[in-house]
Amino acid sequence: MKRIEKVEQALHSTYAELGRGVSAGELADRLSMHRANVSSDLNKLCIEGRARKGEGRPVLFYPLGTASGQVAAPASQASVFDDVIGSRGSLVTPIQQAKAAMLYPPFGLHTLILGQTGVGKTMFADLMYRFGKETGRLAIDAPFVSFNCADYAKNPQLLTGQIFGVAKGAFTGADSDQQGLIEKANGGILFLDEVHRLPAEGQEMLFTFIDKGQFRRLGEAGETRTSQVLIISKQSKVQVEIEGSNAIDRVEIIKDNRVVAMIPHTSTWEDTQLKGVIRFKFQLELGWGPDRRIFADIESKRWSGKLITPGKLVSIEKCWSNFGQELTNVTDNSCEFQVTSYKTTATGKWMGPSAVTNEGFIFEIEDDISSHVTLVIDGIKYCYPIVDLLAGSRIVPLLEGARELLKDRYDFTQYYRSDPWWHNSYKFKIHKAAPEIAYKRTISHELDTTGAHLVRLRVWQKNGGVAWSSPIFIDRE
Structure with a gap:
């Protein structure tokens, strides 16, 4: 990353944090750079229309929203997130991260939302979309396209085609070119639910798009397409909070009577210096x-x-x-x-x-x-x-x-x-x-739950004790 890009990034994040203009000296301290270099880069950003210089002393700089050219509203001002339960408690950090992701230059950051079923991941993605429009990061008519990858999990080719589009003749029945969701969401947000259901080929195409902003429709060989889209996705994970009566040695996740993951806890905490x-x-x-x-x-x-x-x-x-x-x-x-x-x-x-x-x-x-x-x-x-x-x-x-x-x-x-x-x-x-820290542990593990399965946890303690979770029966199509 070039120095001017680091300065622009720091300007956005500091402005979002403080809710006011930022001086060159403040950014220089945060970035551990010479003030003269930071001031020079800030003035270049103003000339290029990527920042605005305030009047008076000290001189303060403000980031500009890319969608409408207006000054982005600071994350600390009233926003759509304020009415969410936990916005001043347990969700303070996730909300700050979501705001920073939307304001990140030049077009925001792609985001992965993790959480248990029913906690509100889809609602949180919608709030990020509304915050983007509220701050001018997204245009007022910017699209929000939602898609559940699990709906096409049994047909990987069709799933990939839904997201990236299909070229005429790509497979039997593809009689015409079809736009994918990435093209339909151009200028806005594409929300992918159960994104881990994407086949390996589709995941590779998605990573290429995230990295370079370029993609091809399914079956397309020559033309490379571009789209300005923020991708927000969520995944299914097993998340368990464990408390033992003795130090935990390891945790085993057992799916259909087969150990699919072994998560050690021994040697992760013993050298921690305990104080207070x-x-x-x-x-x-x-x-x-x-x-x-x-x-x-x-x-x-x-x-x-x-x-x-x-x-x-x-x-x-x-x-x-x-x-x-x-x-x-x-x-x-x-x-x-x-x-x-x-x-x-x-x-x-x-x-x-x-x-x-x-x-x-x-x-x-x-x-x-x-x-x-x-x-x-x-x-x-x-x-x-x-x-x-x-x-x-x-x-x-x-x-x-x-x-x-x-x-x-x-x-x-x-x-x-x-x-x-x-x-x-x-x-x-x-x-x-x-x-x-020895007898408590929170673990998260991605788990493919397509079809019918029996999932259990087995917790081994250092004193030889063993505990089992109640079996979880899953039947999901």
Whole structure:
């Protein structure tokens, strides 16, 4: 891109952003160029009729609309977008991008609109068209041509012909030359719905037109045609927001019982430096007890506990496999619980290899990373810095309880190693905490949904856990 084109582009975007004229100095700062060079290019644009110089000091420059020669209205003034729900909220950025695309010199930018079914992509394209006329970028009588590529998806040749036109004799039944939608939309906007349904040949022709503004009708060999058209299109995508109970490892998209996409999440967030207030999850697991060979009569343990955080207790997920568990006195920053853990029926071991061994909770907390979390387990207070929870897992033994148990039962008070106390103590485990960027993920994936299909998602977590989405049945012609 030439320097003068960069200056013109910056003039349009800055004017759209600020809603007023722009000085050469402001553009020079934005472009990191010498003011004299920017001023020279701006004056050339004025001579060529592509910009207008204001009166007074400092000298301000204004972009000109190409369709009618009038000054383009600034994007910050009242526009057709203002009445859209979200224009001052979630849609602020998309609307700014849409305005910039329409005002981009010399004729605007081709645009791809992505979003779930029913969110208003077609309406958004129409608003861009109305904004183009409102600002003078498009003529008042500029056409808006809408076409759904899915209507001709089963006939690729006819689909390509609808968009680019057909030369006489291109195929059986083509008895005369036919204008395509690109020619009919000359000077305006061509809106292509489901554009991904275009066959490979049609996509190549579309890319050539976007790149060079030239095209040929289907079956045409010699003549090259031109058309000044803004193409706005939308595509079908699978978009899913995922939240795990642990760090996500990967997500698989399964179509008709076949994995069609595998999207990794591991190694995308681990090196991120966490600062300030963060959200994180960690699992508290309760259940290990005395050696079953020595204390065969002890089959259960009743735990009492409390969690306290200076921050906010966002959510609590219960990981219970037995009845009689309790979660009480839940507030914004604390909760209390009573949990009973049992030896497994499969092996008689505490927390042994059984399908149901887990008793505990997954806590989600929002707090400054420099803060801490306090746990009170059976009357004993434990304080853990958040950075330590994020660093790794830990198993905490209740050693004093083991000493008392061995003393009361066998009058056993000392040993040259710590084994007796460790193996006969009740224990709880705090699993490594995961920050929000680890357990939340939004994925988008293009998916051909022509015909009848069954689509599911499978989410793998780093701790080995697996979750499935409910099956989605699609029958689309």
